[in-house]
Amino acid sequence: MEKSVDATSSDRKKRLESWLKKVVHPLIKMKENIILFCKTVLKGVSKGSLDDENDEISVDRAVLESNEMHPWKTKVLDDFKAWLSDVPDQAPPALSVTPDTCDLYTLLSEFTALKQEIKMQNREQHRTLKALDQITAMTDAYGEIMAHFNEKTRQIAALEHNIRVETEKRTVLYFLDIRDSLVRGRAACPAPVSKKGFFQRTPKNMDNIRDGYDMAIRKFDASLALLDIQPIASTGAVFDPMIMKALESKAAEGMEKGTVVETVSGGFRRGDEILRYAQVIVAD
Known part of the structure; x- marks a missing residue:
C-alpha cells in the first residue's frame, strides 16, 4: 500500500x-x-x-x-x-545637436524661438506693407498734384500769351495811324511838282523828301513784321468785304466797278486775325 x-x-x-x-x-x-x-x-x-x-x-x-x-x-x-x-560611420560636421543633448525641453525651446521669430517676421512684413501703402498713396497724391500744377502752368502760360498778344495789339493800334500819315505824306509829294506857274516854283529837294517817306514806311513795316503784323494791300485791288470796309463809292475813269480807288486808312492783319479793316473808297 x-x-x-x-x-x-x-x-x-x-x-x-x-x-x-x-x-x-x-x-x-x-x-x-x-x-x-x-x-x-x-x-x-x-x-x-x-x-x-x-x-x-x-x-x-x-x-x-x-x-x-x-x-x-x-x-x-x-x-x-x-x-x-x-548610417555613416561619422556624424555630419554641421550637426550641432546630438541625440544625447536633444531632449524634449531643447526641442520645445527651439520651436518656441522659431514661433517668436515667425511672429516678428510677420509683424515686420505687416509694417512694410503698410509703409508701401502709404508710399503708394503719397505717390498717387503727388501725381495728382503734379497734374494739377501742370494744368495750372499751362493755363498761366496761355493767359500770359493772351495778355501779351492783347497788349501788343492795343499798343500797335495807336501807331498804325502814324503809318497812315506817312503814306498820305508820300502820296502828296508829287502834287507840288505837277503844279507849275509863272509865280510858283517847284520846291527844292522834293525827291529827297519822297525818299525819306519811303524809308520811314519801310522801317515802320519792318518793325511791325517783328510782331507778325502785315499791312493789307488795298488800293487798286478788288474790294473784299472780309478785310475791307467801303466808306463810299464814286465814279473812276479807267477802273472797273468794285475796284478800290483810294485807301483812307490802311488795314492790318496778324496771322489769320484782322487787327484793323482797311477803310476804302470803291469805284462805282
Whole structure:
C-alpha cells in the first residue's frame, strides 16, 4: 500500500516538473533573446563600428536562430541591419545637436524661438506693407498734384500769351495811324511838282523828301513784321468785304466797278486775325 502511494506521488512530481519545463523554459529563452538583442543594439550605437556591429549582430542572430526564433523577429533584425548599414560611420560636421543633448525641453525651446521669430517676421512684413501703402498713396497724391500744377502752368502760360498778344495789339493800334500819315505824306509829294506857274516854283529837294517817306514806311513795316503784323494791300485791288470796309463809292475813269480807288486808312492783319479793316473808297 505504501509503495503504491509513493509511486503515485512520484508520478505527480515528474508530471509537475515536466509541465514547468514546458512552460518556464520558453520564457527563459525569450528573456535571454531580448537581453541579447538589447545588448547588440547598445553596443552598435556606442562603438560606431560597422564591421564589429555586423559581426556581433550575425553572432546574436545565429544564437537567436539557434533558439528557434520566429520569422517576424528575423525580419526585424534584417531591417535593422539594413538601416544600420546605411548610417555613416561619422556624424555630419554641421550637426550641432546630438541625440544625447536633444531632449524634449531643447526641442520645445527651439520651436518656441522659431514661433517668436515667425511672429516678428510677420509683424515686420505687416509694417512694410503698410509703409508701401502709404508710399503708394503719397505717390498717387503727388501725381495728382503734379497734374494739377501742370494744368495750372499751362493755363498761366496761355493767359500770359493772351495778355501779351492783347497788349501788343492795343499798343500797335495807336501807331498804325502814324503809318497812315506817312503814306498820305508820300502820296502828296508829287502834287507840288505837277503844279507849275509863272509865280510858283517847284520846291527844292522834293525827291529827297519822297525818299525819306519811303524809308520811314519801310522801317515802320519792318518793325511791325517783328510782331507778325502785315499791312493789307488795298488800293487798286478788288474790294473784299472780309478785310475791307467801303466808306463810299464814286465814279473812276479807267477802273472797273468794285475796284478800290483810294485807301483812307490802311488795314492790318496778324496771322489769320484782322487787327484793323482797311477803310476804302470803291469805284462805282
